[in-house]
Amino acid sequence: MHGSDEPSGRNPDRNHPFLEVDSVSKRFGAIEAVSGVSLRVSEGAIYGLVGSDGAGKSTLLRMIASMIRPDSGSILIGGLDAVRRKTEIKELIGYMPQRFGLYQDLTVKENIDFFMDIFGVPDEERKKRRERYLGFSNLLPFVDRLAGNLSGGMKQKLGLACVLVHEPRLLILDEPTNGVDPVSRQEFWEMLAEMRGQGMSIMVSTSYIDEGEKCDLLALMHRSRLLACGAPGEIKAEYNDLEEAIIHRIEQVDKELIHDRFRF
16 A cells, blocks of 8 residues: 655655565464565665554564564565575664563673674774664663663663664564653654664564554554555544554454354
């Protein structure tokens, strides 16, 4: 769907996607986690993913991050196959899962230095990137504080800084603000908007409807499938607000499933 309801000042070029997901499916035994999902994320755009618990959002993001292999379909990142070119893909993406692995007994500085070690950031770049991303996250005054002593919002911002140190082109975030206070959520999304403005592609799942409104494109996922995809304004066009539109679509699908299941 091509809509006109873009966030202020943004007009992503959807004709040149950086991420292309085509008919991707994944099963875990008898459970169908993701079924035939296709989507496109252009450079300099935020693509949001919303949906019910257990819809398959985390599984989809893990496949895009090349953490697990799809059973069928294809994923291209920067034109590279995410399964066959996994090593090269790792250089292009930054992935922040729901439970990001900060080391609680290390300081802020030690955590970001550890991730620079993992990503092989050159010695001559380290001081500059540490100052850039901790400054970007407003964490420079707290470099000597243990990560375990940070607030929830500060931990999430440190996690983001650690994911950014190798300067990926595609950022994948799985409910990064879940349980975070409203002020910290706002600050986190301001950071995402700034990265979008610098041309980064961002794919983010969220359980907050107001965050869905901030995305260039939004996809609704339920029972392993995408139910709707478009600009937030397109999805809510016939309803009072986005929440009502999402609830209606989910209820409609569930009613159809019940009807089919008990049809004689």
